[in-house]
Amino acid sequence: xxxxxxxxxxxxxxxxxxxxxxxxxxxxxxxxxxxxxxxxxxxxxxxxxxxxxxxxxxxxxxxxxxxxxxxxxxxxxxxxxxxxxxxxxxxxxxxxxxxxxxxxxxxxxxxxxxxxxxxxxxxxxxxxxxxxxxxxxxxxxxxxxxxxxxxxxxxxxxxxxxxxxxxxxxxxxxxxxxxxxxxxxxxxxxxxxxxxxxxxxxxxxxxxxxxxxxxxxxxxxxxxxxxxxxxxxxxxxxxxxxxxxxxx
Numbered sequence: 111x112x113x114x115x116x117x118x119x120x121x122x123x124x125x126x127x128x129x130x131x132x133x134x135x136x137x138x139x140x141x142x143x144x145x146x147x148x149x150x151x152x153x154x155x156x157x158x159x160x161x162x163x164x165x166x167x168x169x170x171x172x173x174x175x176x177x178x179x180x181x182x183x184x185x186x187x188x189x190x191x192x193x194x195x196x197x198x199x200x201x202x203x204x205x206x207x208x209x210x211x212x213x214x215x216x217x218x219x220x221x222x223x224x225x226x227x228x229x230x231x232x233x234x235x236x237x238x239x240x241x242x243x244x245x246x247x248x249x250x251x252x253x254x255x256x257x258x259x260x261x262x263x264x265x266x267x268x269x270x271x272x273x274x275x276x277x278x279x280x281x282x283x284x285x286x287x288x289x290x291x292x293x294x295x296x297x298x299x300x301x302x303x304x305x306x307x308x309x310x311x312x313x314x315x316x317x318x319x320x321x322x323x324x325x326x327x328x329x330x331x332x333x334x335x336x337x338x339x340x341x342x343x344x345x346x347x348x349x350x351x352x353x354x355x356x357x358x
Contacts, residue, residue, distance in 0.1 A: 140253065140280055141238045143231060218258055224249045227256065228265075228297040230273060235283050241295070245274045253280050261322045265295050265302045268352070270323040274331045277342070281332040285309075285346060293328055293350045299358045304328040304350035311344050319347055326352035 221227050221243040228241035245255035256264070257272035265271050273295075275281040293304040304327075311334050312319065319329060328350045333342035 140240075143233060143236050143238050224252060226252075228295055230254055231294040231296070232287070232291075233294070234287055234291045239275070239280055241273060241297075250274065250276060257320060259320060261320050265297045265326070265328070266300065268326040270321065270327050270329065271295065272320060272329045272331065277332040277334065277336050277346070281330070282336070284330065284332055284348060285334075285336055287348060292353075293330070293348075295328060296358060301356040301358055302326075302328070302352060303354045303356070305353045306348060306350045308349045310347050312347060314343055314345055316345070319345070328352070 223244045223246060225243045226240050227243050230239040230241055231237070232239075239254045240252070241254045241256050242249040242252050243256055243258065245257050249255040254273050254275040257274060261270065262272045263269040277284070287306055287309065289306055289308065291306045293306060295302045295304070314333075319331065330348040330350075332346050334344040334346035335342060336346070
């Protein structure tokens with residue numbers, strides 16, 4: 111009986127140590143933003159938001175009237191599959207859509223899976239996150255993963271960039287963000303400043319979030335509820351629009 115008790119303790123400690131190591135390993139991809147850096151980022155974003163642009167206003171009015179006439183086509187990913195599209199489907203999609211399609215498919219092999227490729231900064235949370243190529247389990251165990259698919263792109267392609275992370279490691283506190291908060295991605299010597307537009311909760315099986323977009327958009331996804339124990343049933347979505355770019 112004593113041996114069984116000791117064995118249970120050893121097994122319990124081993125499990126605790128394993129998950130504890132995973133937690134600390136993922137948290138290693140999160141750094142605190144210094145106060146000076148946070149002020150510079152925030153001031154830069156605020157100045158851009160406050161500066162009116164008459165030309166952009168006219169363009170936005172024109173684009174708004176076009177969007178009102180019809181929403182852009184949305185592509186829903188097949189369950190459990192991120193990248194596969196049959197030739198017939200691809201041909202049909204291209205012929206039905208006059209605008210250029212997303213070109214992430216040309217960059218899928220640009221980086222190795224799990225490679226550190228970018229940085230995400232959220233001034234309102236005071237955190238900086240390493241971004242890794244892919245959203246497989248191994249990449250997400252390191253930190254934030256960049257979604258790689260035919261419907262998403264890197265920031266420099268000015269379409270839809272999707273980042274995912276675990277709620278209990280890297281994206282703790284993501285639900286504290288509010289509309290208007292800034293999100294910054296640093297990729298390939300360029301800083302992309304996004305302004306948060308909307309947050310919502312959706313089912314874990316909903317793949318309609320991963321769609322092609324005409325405008326430069328950043329989406330963050332994580333499991334929800336944040337205090338849920340076990341495999342969470344929903345996903346928390348943060349969507350932001352590109353506001354400005356800066357050379358690094």
